[in-house]
Amino acid sequence: MLDHPRSLAEARPLSSGTLLPVELHGLSLEAGGRRLIDGVDLAVEDPGISVIMGPNGAGKSLLLRLMHGLIAPTEGTILWAGTPMNGQIRRRQAMVFQKPVLLRRTAVANIAYALGLRGVARSERGSRAFQALELAGLERHACTPARILSGGEQQRLCLARALSLDPEVLFLDEPTASLDPASSLAIERLLVNAKHRGIKVIVVTHDVGQARRLAQDVIFLHHGRLIEHQPAPRFFEQPESDAACAFMAGGLVL
Amino acid sequence: MLDLAEAFRAALRQIAILDPQLIEIIALSLRVTLTAVAIATVIGFAVGGILAVYRFPGRGALAATLSALMGLPPVVAGLFIYLLLSNAGPLGVLQLLYTPQAMIIVQVILVIPIVAALTRQTCADLLEEYREQLHSLGASSAQIVTTLLWDGRYRLITAVLAGFGRAIAEVGAVMIVGGNIDHVTRTMTTAIALETSKGNIALALALGMILLAIALAINMALMGITRLASHFAYA
Numbered sequence: 001m002l003d004h005p006r007s008l009a010e011a012r013p014l015s016s017g018t019l020l021p022v023e024l025h026g027l028s029l030e031a032g033g034r035r036l037i038d039g040v041d042l043a044v045e046d047p048g049i050s051v052i053m054g055p056n057g058a059g060k061s062l063l064l065r066l067m068h069g070l071i072a073p074t075e076g077t078i079l080w081a082g083t084p085m086n087g088q089i090r091r092r093q094a095m096v097f098q099k100p101v102l103l104r105r106t107a108v109a110n111i112a113y114a115l116g117l118r119g120v121a122r123s124e125r126g127s128r129a130f131q132a133l134e135l136a137g138l139e140r141h142a143c144t145p146a147r148i149l150s151g152g153e154q155q156r157l158c159l160a161r162a163l164s165l166d167p168e169v170l171f172l173d174e175p176t177a178s179l180d181p182a183s184s185l186a187i188e189r190l191l192v193n194a195k196h197r198g199i200k201v202i203v204v205t206h207d208v209g210q211a212r213r214l215a216q217d218v219i220f221l222h223h224g225r226l227i228e229h230q231p232a233p234r235f236f237e238q239p240e241s242d243a244a245c246a247f248m249a250g251g252l253v254l
Numbered sequence: 255m256l257d258l259a260e261a262f263r264a265a266l267r268q269i270a271i272l273d274p275q276l277i278e279i280i281a282l283s284l285r286v287t288l289t290a291v292a293i294a295t296v297i298g299f300a301v302g303g304i305l306a307v308y309r310f311p312g313r314g315a316l317a318a319t320l321s322a323l324m325g326l327p328p329v330v331a332g333l334f335i336y337l338l339l340s341n342a343g344p345l346g347v348l349q350l351l352y353t354p355q356a357m358i359i360v361q362v363i364l365v366i367p368i369v370a371a372l373t374r375q376t377c378a379d380l381l382e383e384y385r386e387q388l389h390s391l392g393a394s395s396a397q398i399v400t401t402l403l404w405d406g407r408y409r410l411i412t413a414v415l416a417g418f419g420r421a422i423a424e425v426g427a428v429m430i431v432g433g434n435i436d437h438v439t440r441t442m443t444t445a446i447a448l449e450t451s452k453g454n455i456a457l458a459l460a461l462g463m464i465l466l467a468i469a470l471a472i473n474m475a476l477m478g479i480t481r482l483a484s485h486f487a488y489a
Contacts, residue, residue: 070386100389104488113401117391147487156399165391192424 016105019080019168020200022067027076027219028063029224037062038224039074044217049191049201051211051232054221057246060204061098063221064171067202068095080169091118095171097176100154102146105153107138110146111161118165132164133157136190152183159190163199170194172203188213208248212236220244227251264456265463276460283441286354286428287421290361295414298366302373303399306381317374323367328360332430337358339431352433357441360427365417372413376406410482415472422468 022044029037032080037059044050065071067078069085078085103110111129120128133139136156141149146157156173162170172191176184184207191201192216205211211218213231222243228235239245268276305317337343339351339359380402388398403410425443432439433449442461449458460481483489 065386068390070389087392090390093390095386095390097387101384103384103401104407104486114391117393117397145488146484 001027008210012114020047021081022169023079024067025073025077025079027063027066027073027078029059029066029071036224037066040076040221040224040226042219042226042229044200044211044219044229046216047200048216049193049195049203050217050218050219051215052202052204052221053206053208053211053228053244055206055243057223058221060206060221061223062224063219064095064173064202064204068093070095083187092167093169093171094165094167094226096155096158096162096173096175098174098192100151100158102154105146106143107132107146107149107157108123108142110157111164112208114165128164132160135163135193136160137186150183152179152186155179155183156186156190159187163190163194167199169202170199174204174206176205176207184210195206208250220247258455261455261459265459267448268456268460269463271387273460276457278437278462279440279442279445279461280464282354282439283422283443286357287361287418290358290421291414293358294362294365294369294417297362298413298417299373299403299410301370302375303377303403305370305374306377306402307395307399317371320367320371320374324371326364326367327426328364328424329426329430331360331363332427335363335427335431349395351431352435352439354432354439356431357428357439360431361421361424364424365421368417368420369413372416373403373406373410376409376413376422377402380406384481400469405488408479408488411479412476415476419469419472423465 005164021038022042026038027037027040027042028035034237052063054060062071066073067085069078069090071204080089083089095199103113108126108129112125115125115128116122130139130142133142136159138153138157138160139188141153141157146154149157159172159175168189176187179187188210191203195201202216203214205214210246212232215235217229218233218235219226220228220230220235220239220241220242220243227241227243228239235244236248239248277359301320303475305320321393335356336351338345339348339356340346341351377399381398384398384401384405388401393401424445425447428434428439428441429447430446432441432444434440434444442450442465446458446461446465449461461468
């Protein structure tokens with residue numbers, strides 16, 4: 001808790017974690033006659049970092065989007081602290097996408113824009129945006145057009161923007177999938193930092209090493225089904241399912 | 255027998271001495287077209303942005319109509335506005351026929367489809383890229399429209415310039431509703447048509463050169479804007 005600027009810690013509401021637990025009941029998603037998410041029952045109660053893993057096409061990204069309310073399930077419900085997902089709840093969350101989505105503005109304007117959407121007063125936006133840039137080590141790029149930053153910087157900016165909103169829950173969809181190791185490490189540091197600030201982090205990755213470094217618990221999906229949800233040490237030492245064993249051995253998961 | 259070289263010299267002389275007749279025609283043309291483009295831009299941005307973001311019945315048909323109207327023949331637009339504004343027409347009481355206002359109205363009609371259709375396309379492309387992120391951040395539909403218009407600013411400027419280019423060069427519509435009345439509704443294009451038929455090649459040539467220069471300037475501006483946009487990766 002001590003390794004980040006005080007101002008940001010103070011800006012965080014004390015109600016951290018009030019959105020937890022999140023409960024998914026019989027969640028399914030169908031599209032084009034295919035069942036992409038198939039009857040997922042899941043409860044995540046603990047703060048910290050949850051990692052969603054699974055082979056390509058397992059439905060990891062879809063599950064994240066369903067939880068964030070970007071798409072509606074065909075069946076089933078999502079409850080955040082007992083309340084069905086709605087726009088108000090989404091405004092207490094933030095999401096970072098696999099491919100950075102940045103507006104055609106400067107880095108600092110990208111963050112100020114997001115703060116404006118969340119109702120932060122115009123006079124506060126600049127300073128809060130700059131603090132967020134500092135946290136991500138991007139302060140010298142404040143006035144650079146966001147889209148000419150490098151890939152790693154763009155993703156850090158996306159994460160800085162998400163964190164500037166003081167979310168209670170932060171979703172990330174393979175945030176380091178196309179980044180070099182140094183950039184990935186910078187992202188991971190920010191996630192650990194966010195965890196210490198009391199933010200619930202839910203991250204999709206298929207980088208086993210990253211999952212080992214970050215995860216408190218692992219949600220393993222395969223063919224749209226929830227195969228395992230285990231505390232990280234248990235999952236990595238003795239996964240119960242064959243699919244998870246094969247996945248971690250780097251084998252082909254069918 | 256007309257002497258081309260002599261006509262060119264006379265035309266250049268008229269431009270050089272800022273011939274009052276020449277200036278009057280240019281000023282009227284610019285006043286009419288700039289006013290029309292300003293009005294059409296406001297309407298076109300709003301229509302294009304709303305068409306890209308909001309979902310409502312008839313949205314696809316409206317978008318298709320706008321695209322089709324980009325190729326609306328100016329004389330047809332002129333005829334339509336003529337019928338509206340003529341004494342027997344529904345807006346005849348306004349007594350606008352053969353005034354600069356009538357020319358502004360017809361040019362607004364001609365420019366709106368260009369600006370609106372290009373704006374819709376620009377915003378739709380951007381929305382494709384931004385949709386989930388803006389949804390995640392909690393933007394309302396109205397906020398999304400303004401966001402897309404701002405982020406598409408470079409492409410939108412080129413849409414407006416395209417509209418200006420069409421309106422300033424157009425002759426049929428302003429001829430029909432303006433009437434090409436000396437000192438009142440004589441624009442560059444209608445003056446060129448008239449002076450050429452009268453054999454006053456010098457004035458026609460001078461106006462032609464001015465029009466050409468304007469077209470050139472617009473194209474250079476377009477190139478500059480495109481280059482600037484790609485420099486910032488804002489294209």
